[in-house]
Structure formats: structure tokens, C-alpha cells
Amino acid sequence: MTLLEVKDLNLWYGNRQVLFGVDFTLGKGEILCIVGESGSGKSSILYSVMSLLPHYAKVEGKITFEGENLLLAGEDKKRSIRGRKIGMVFQEPSAYLDPLFTVGSQVEEAYKIHFPEDANSKEKALQAMKKAGIPDPEEKYRLYPHQLSGGLKQRVCIATALVCDPPLILADEPTTALDVSVQKRILNLFFSLKEEGRSVILVTHDFGVVAQIADRVIVLKEGHIVERGSVFEIFDNPKDPYTKQLLEVAL
Ligand SMILES: Nc1ncnc2c1ncn2[C@@H]1O[C@H](COP(=O)(O)OP(=O)(O)OP(=O)(O)O)[C@@H](O)[C@H]1O
Ligand SMILES: [Mg+2]
Numbered sequence: 001m002t003l004l005e006v007k008d009l010n011l012w013y014g015n016r017q018v019l020f021g022v023d024f025t026l027g028k029g030e031i032l033c034i035v036g037e038s039g040s041g042k043s044s045i046l047y048s049v050m051s052l053l054p055h056y057a058k059v060e061g062k063i064t065f066e067g068e069n070l071l072l073a074g075e076d077k078k079r080s081i082r083g084r085k086i087g088m089v090f091q092e093p094s095a096y097l098d099p100l101f102t103v104g105s106q107v108e109e110a111y112k113i114h115f116p117e118d119a120n121s122k123e124k125a126l127q128a129m130k131k132a133g134i135p136d137p138e139e140k141y142r143l144y145p146h147q148l149s150g151g152l153k154q155r156v157c158i159a160t161a162l163v164c165d166p167p168l169i170l171a172d173e174p175t176t177a178l179d180v181s182v183q184k185r186i187l188n189l190f191f192s193l194k195e196e197g198r199s200v201i202l203v204t205h206d207f208g209v210v211a212q213i214a215d216r217v218i219v220l221k222e223g224h225i226v227e228r229g230s231v232f233e234i235f236d237n238p239k240d241p242y243t244k245q246l247l248e249v250a251l
Contacts, residue, residue: 002025003026004026007063009023009048009062010061012058028197029199032215033201035218035220038205039222041223049086049201051073084164088171089160089172093156104126107125125159126138126141129141129155132186167197171201207235211231
């Protein structure tokens, strides 16, 4: 069953086009990895799906999520989807977290936006923090972002993305700041999300991560998809020279 369909997506920032006819679908319970060099437009795809583009961006095409074209949705509808139906782990956790609030209250706030009446919001936040692999969530809840390591901040962002149990999670380089053992735990978490029937789009530079976790892969170059396939096809029989080059550098 298709959860998300991106069709002929074109994106401009001002006059500059950065995505060209991007097409892909994502099934329920599927993990799609987007790979490509810096500046190829990976984050821009996620921001388009999340309806979080800057005002000077122009976007064309179709992004159909649960049967509705998000590009035609009004602000209220987009707000009701963002965080609740689509959770996002941003590339730069420090920029995303507010230094003035405890990390726990920020996870909790992400829940309260969508469930203002629920008296168990703190419990929900603690559960999400635990699920994201944060040890001692009760204690960490009370800390401010600057009191946490980069890896823990990253996991707080993951908790924020998970707290409303969204069916789709977008994760932009979620394991980059993490050491190998924590990385492993986060990849296991994505697996468990998949087992729960959730879908994940994971942006990564790391082909090791792709090999461990992806069902399907798209390779992006200068805003164009130059190759797509199952993880086996991409690793065993890459066709595009650019994919081969990326694999050569990585492996
Ligand atoms: N908000 C923005 N305003 C203007 N240009 C932008 C904006 N965000 C990204 N760009 C430009 O769009 C292109 C695609 O950027 P994007 O951040 O999507 O790439 P990326 O593949 O995620 O790169 P990285 O691996 O470095 O994160 C780049 O040329 C970038 O400079
Ligand atoms: Mg990016």
C-alpha cells in the first residue's frame, strides 16, 4: 500500500532550480534511503514533503500523502499533518532545539501541539525519549540542550519526531553525530518502526547505513534522480557512473 507518492517534483529557491522532476513512492512499512553528494537536494526533498519550504521557494508537482496532495493543502491542514502524521529528524539538532527550554519540555511540547487535552503528555515524552535510546529519560528530561552531547541532542530530536507516533518519519542524516554503538541502536529503532508498519525516508551519506537498513534507494545528483532500485540492485549492479563513484568512495 502506498503511503506517499512524490510526482514530478520541481523546486526553485528564487530563480534557482534545485529539484528536477523528482519521482518516487513509499509503501507502508518501507524504508527508503536518499543518497547523493552535498548540495544535491536531499534535504530539500524532505522539506518539500514536510511543507517547510521558505517563502521564496516555488514548488511544482504532486506530493500525495494518505491520498491528499499536500502541495494543495491549506496551512491548517499542513500544520495538522506536520509532527502528527509526518515526523522529521532535522539535519542540525543544535539549530533545531531551543536553548532556553529543557529538552524534555520540548519533546512534550511537540506532543501537546497535537494532543492539548491529554494529561499524560509528560509520560508520552518520556516514552519517546526512551524509544529514541536516551538513557535515564527522567533525568535527561530536565536538562537544557547545552548540557547534552551532540549524540544525545540528536536522540532528543528523534524523540520529538516520534512522540506523536506518526506513520511517516523523515530523517535527515540522523546518525551522523553518533558513535558506532549508538548508531546501531538508532538503526535498530528504525527497524522497529518498520515492523510497526511505519515508513521512513532516511537521508544519509553513509552507504554502510544504507546496506543495513534500506529497502529501496534513490541516488540524487544535482537535483535529478540518476538511479533507483532495491538495496541489492544498487550495491550489486549500479548502473549510473555517479552511483559507482559514490560506492567506490564509500566502500
Ligand atoms: N533555504 C534555502 N535557500 C536557498 N537555497 C537553498 C536553501 N536550502 C538549500 N539551498 C540550496 O539548494 C541546493 C540543495 O540543497 P540541500 O540542502 O537540499 O542539499 P543536500 O543534498 O541536503 O546537501 P547536504 O548533504 O550538504 O545536506 C543547494 O545548492 C543549496 O545551497
Ligand atoms: Mg541536507
